[in-house]
Amino acid sequence: MNKTTEWPENKELASMPYALQAAAVWLEVVQGAQLFRIGQPPRTMFYVLSGEMRLTRMSLDGAEMILQRTRCGFLAEASIEASAYHCDAVAFEPGTVLGFPIAIFRKALEVDVTFRKAWTSHLVQEIRRARARSERLTLKSAAKRVLHYLESEGQNGVLKLEQSRKAWSAELGLSHEALYRTLARLEQEGVISVEENTIRFAGKMINSASVR
Amino acid sequence: MNKTTEWPENKELASMPYALQAAAVWLEVVQGAQLFRIGQPPRTMFYVLSGEMRLTRMSLDGAEMILQRTRCGFLAEASIEASAYHCDAVAFEPGTVLGFPIAIFRKALEVDVTFRKAWTSHLVQEIRRARARSERLTLKSAAKRVLHYLESEGQNGVLKLEQSRKAWSAELGLSHEALYRTLARLEQEGVISVEENTIRFAGKMINSASVR
């Protein structure tokens, strides 16, 4: 493990047994770098610390189909039990990634009960988040999506944004312009309050017009 | 276990140890029925066989926020390790649901290695599907969503629909009219072929207009 950087504090990583942490490799990836390709046997479990990594697959008609976008967190959990990747992983934005040798990772899951429980807990959590995101994206209006996000990702109506609004807009399935305008309108109407990277529900009941 | 109905063939259920299968309870739920409420300790793991069950939470502004919609599969996997529900579960459409006593479910996961692996495999699969769905929902055009679905849920470009188009349209985040029109247009342009509940990619390269 490269010691030029200290071990990150993410709780998913904290539960790892020392042997696994020690086996981690720090990777600085440039834009367009390929972490793995379809068909390869997984040798590494990747954890994104910064930048944007994408799982993609070439569709039958030649277009690129995105399966996952990650700016923070494990990249392809399913690779833990696959014998070959079903998609490509590329760095859409440069960033840094942790790599865990997958054999050691698997062994740790077998041997270490605590880590196994933490891993299962992480999986269950990701299912929850991804499903909530899906339901959010079926909402037709920008305002509804913002409020859904505020309530499902925030703590008691208060949200600490860990990313730029532009990145957030992509997560919300909106253009960045639409997000800026929606935030401005919701704040102006007293539905939310915005300061820096903290957004909070302002207690005001939504009038039907705000969330049309 | 109520023997008036035979054990379903879903592979997620097939991997269960006999003791767990035997402890299952068949539930016929009417529209609006509550499977559980927020705050209650989970006593049962639910598996939806038919109908539409929803996980919802009242948002701060009094609107109902949907966290998951299920027509087939486990309802709230996270309840396996929660001490209290974080949301309500209601039957949006009447249907039938399997209920597994959660203590027995947990015990089976601890004791039965095969079942535990199948469960983990299921979790990982659900993450993949939910993330793919999320990415699909960020696509701006109806045609792109249909094709993304065809490729991520179909087998080699062939999709066997297990649900009505109306239900499918909800999963795609489209109005049913938009879906009907899109299918008609894509078929007419030779991009896909539709017969009954089988939809297949017709091999024709997409012209940019089709998937604008």
Place this chain on the structure above:
DNA sequence: CGTACTTTTGAATCGCATCAAATCTGGTGG
């Protein structure tokens, strides 16, 4: 045969994407 639901087509409306451009920001190097 009647009822409920899905499927299908039509027409009008609206919110968001898109294109454009200005301003603001943080970081870099001279």
Place this chain on the structure above:
DNA sequence: CCACCAGATTTGATGCGATTCAAAAGTACG
């Protein structure tokens, strides 16, 4: 310290595609 640049933020104008409302035709089922 300032000039400069890349990126994020913000506002404006326009067009398009999906929603919405409406209604008809098809289908399953008791």
